[in-house]
Amino acid sequence: MGFEEVRFEKNSDKAIQNKPLQKALVNVTDRFRTARNKASKEVSDWEELRSAAREIKKNTIANLDKYLIMLEEKVIKAGGIVHWAKDAHEASQIIVKIANDRGVKLVVKSKSMATEEIELNSSFEDAGIKVVETDLGEYIIQLAGEHPSHIIAPAIHKTKDDISALFSEKLGVPHYEKPEELTKVARERLRSEFLNAEMGVSGANFAVAETGTIVIVENEGNARLTTTVPKIHVALVGIEKLIPKYEDLSLFLSILARSATGQKSSTYVSFITGPKSPTDVDGPEEFHLVLLDNGRSGILASEETRESLYCIRCGACLNICPVYRHVGGHSYGGAYSGPIGAIITPQLMGIDKASELPFASSLCGACHDVCPVKIDFPKVLLELRKNVIESKKLGINSGKDLIEKLGIRFWRFTVEYESIYKITNKLSYYLQIPWKRSNGKLNALPYPFSRWTDKRDFPSVAKKTFRERWKEIKAETG
């Protein structure tokens, strides 16, 4: 990924100060979460569906090589062209070349996290090709020059007023008040782009190995236009998006829609197998499938964290996450945010570039409970934390690291020996006196404990610890 090193603490501190953002995050995550909870309860065997989906994903990922070859064969058979991209750079090059070779000047895009991941838009722009996002949320953030802040609702960090001002500035329209008016502006602009574009770029929610079909779910209809109106359709698909059988779709489409937006089904579900056939009235003349690795095979190789690849990008983990709720999507740096971002961004970008992210969780486990494929987020986060610490073993990267390492060493030394543990507690009791207030709490402790006491009181070490009291308790109770 071309993204810069992730500075989660710095980013999140800024997000917390942003009051309109805080309000928007609470509203949107509450709305999605409530809808998802309701939709999951409508299905009596929801837990079984989750287990079944996980099992399918597990088997698919374990046999990914086989299914990828199968997919490639089927796509070619259907008249499509398959490209393999080992990283973001290669994927962008392939797609830009397809456009350049055919003299494409205007590209329309439907919502795709994979294209965000490889920052495709900037590659198009560098090549002098105009690219227009057609999902309303993506259209807004493209105008603003930003990255999406939510997997399924990319512009949730923007208020209606922000969007009104943005449209007015960038599109020269009046300051519209109503969402309907704003949507109408976008709709009118986008219609002409659809009709003039020579190429459409999409992602895919699923790629079915046995039929070579890619499946796209959406609610706006823009993806269907993107994939049918222009002469060329290019789909960029992460290699983990595979499912083996067509019949598996009924399960995955159901859990995806319910987990993402609380819908029984998304408004539009497009099934695309190759380009337009001679008997089709509409459809693109060329269909290109670009299969993206970009670090995924590295995740596949790690048995401990492989389940990160089971993700179907529903965003339910973002909507339940108490951390995401307070920091928003941009705090996570890369294309992906929330719990899924915290586990895949460090694996895709390299752990040294996002070493804060595995720690950006209180390990509350709420994400694990809502994940439609039951990704064990706490387990993966703990594994990645271990990897971060091990990767730093030879050199301590900062003063902060040094303090932490010394802290852990000191902790281990005290808890390994009961006698030292007791002495430490006794010493702490006396050492804390300068910070002890009349309410018995500690206040204004030095760094790193100041990070607690800046806004919270800290309890004081008891005069008599439990083990010291135990002898008395025993004497009393016999």
Add this chain to the structure above:
Amino acid sequence: MTNRTRPIKVYIFITCLVDTFFPEVGESMVKVLNDLGVEVDFIEEQTCCGQPAFNSGYQNDARVVAQRFLSIFEKALNNDPNKETYIICPSGSCTSMVKVFYEELFKNSPETLKKVARVKESTYEFSEFLVKVLNRVDVGAEYNGVITYHDSCHLLRELRVKDSPRELIKSVRGVEFREMEMHDACCGFGGTFSIKFPNVSVSMLDEKIECIVNSGADTVVSADMGCSMNIEGALSRRKIPIKVMHLAQLLASRGKNGI
């Protein structure tokens, strides 16, 4: 206690937070257990389960400390073959370290996993032990107050204990129970998370405090001192007169004349 062939003996697993900062929680737990006629013992060699290092990514350090814990408690479990022996802990988080995460920590050492299995099956979080093993929800407690309960994440989502603490609270004479909004949302503690990302942690805590205050309760009960010290830290800093109690303290209350 019904139809037991062997008497029950409990080894209490006093977490380092309780030992060092909140010994009264340990005392309350002992009182509740003693009042129910359970034999209680405390092994003084015990210190910590290893969770702080494990959660911070220092698995090698965590393993050394966890091995120590396992040896101490496995030995204890074998002390009295004539008794039904348990390890009881007043923390959902530390209990889940033993019951859930030790398997992860020792996945590459089959020998230790045997020990883990033995210790794990006998380890219970305090409220779960009272309700599921002793079959008691009324422990004879009395407390005059309006109580709300904060679900600690590990107790709720790692150990799946949701109802036991509530049943126990509701059975305390004099208590009016009020569920808060977002009772199952994290309070922002998360161990070292609270000092790694203090502003995020406090932002989460702010919302939790708001929910507690809005519940109208005068006392907030939790089964984990990690959460409690975080919640209490904010309440006391902001001078909000809501009392924070561990479940064991509530259950050890005996009305006006008791503690």
